[in-house]
Amino acid sequence: MSNEKGGLRWGVEQRLAFIESRLFWEGGVNRADLVATFDVSVPQASKDLSLYQGQAPNNLRYDSARKRYVATGAFEPLFFRLDANAYLRERSETEGELTNEEFVSAEWLPVPTRRIDPEVLRLIVAAVRERASIEINYQSMSPNRPEPFWRRVSPHSFAHDGMRWHVRAYCHRDERFLDFIASRCLGARDLGPQAMSRSDDAMWTGRFDVVLCPNPLLSDSQQKVVADDYGMTDGQVTIPVRRALLYYFNKRLRLDISDAVDRPSETPAVVKNRSAFHAALAEAMR
Known part of the structure; x- marks a missing residue:
């Protein structure tokens, strides 16, 4: 090189x-x-x-x-x-485009693509770019909100959790920063003044260092391969994660599953700084 x-x-x-x-x-x-x-x-x-x-x-x-x-x-x-x-x-x-038998076959697990309305996204992007607020017609999954409704938000960033895109925005109605699933934004309209900016979102601008280590319930050999797999040094690796994304990090790495003791192979890596991690996670989910 x-x-x-x-x-x-x-x-x-x-x-x-x-x-x-x-x-x-x-x-x-x-x-x-x-x-x-x-x-x-x-x-x-x-x-x-x-x-x-x-x-x-x-x-x-x-x-x-x-x-x-x-x-x-x-x-x-x-x-x-x-x-x-x-x-x-x-x-x-x-794969599928090549006929040469010398080529190696590989497959990427297909997952359903969440459909995002391009026009809605364009308007939300405009709000982010112009540091403005915008009304979105959002379909919540809350039983208290069975129908979509319009709410004004001040969006500042986008985040992908490995499965779907989220809009990080200040909700004018709830008066706090929330994540809105982009595919559930059914409409957008009426740019207006921004209420809060990205710099005001402490959960977004702040990061928490998640320290991962091999699950101690695994054998020594298994722990070694987990350490190599995750690129650990001295048996641990530190991953800085935006505090606003800790919930998705927890889900994505399956750190929240309940059978870690009975089936340690299901959670080969665990959080070493567990108490601080759970405190940061609880704060991010308020």
Whole structure:
């Protein structure tokens, strides 16, 4: 990664990074891969391969039997950052489009996409951008609010909890900052003066350091692999989380499940600073 890239144009550098990624992850690359991925001509693909060979001559060799350039044992990345999650995500997104049997199959678990009205979102974004308030027609899940109703809010940010988008906003009716699920905002209208800004939202601007450690009920070997899995140092990892998002963090990592004692495998990582975490969580949920 320390080699000079020679001031290459962005498009060229992207194709060289692709060549390198294919060499590292798939073991080889040829002109057809470049043509199919970037819609370049065969001569351009050949030029890109020659350019890469000139930049990193020790990284590849031509295998005449496979008719592909393959990675050498001395391969060292020059144009892309090694990221296992990014590779698997890319494989899952391109699966079904590729017929080469050498490619690895990967699947990303499909989850229902929450439909957000583009026009409603556009108006809420405008309110955020202009530091204004706006009325939203919001469908609450509270039994006391079975029908949607209009309320004025001062939105300042958006947050994704791993499943859906939320609008973080000051509610003029309840006189406090709340999270509104974006897909349940059925209408938006009437920009007006802002009541509170992002800097006023202490739960949003403040962060809490969640300290995770392996579940002590696991075996030593199991705890070690959990520590490696979560990138822990000395048996723990600290994750700064916006206080407003602690509830979703707790749910997403399944830190709230009740069978942690009977089935520690269900909660391989637990909160080390538990008392402080629960106090911060309770404060965020008021």
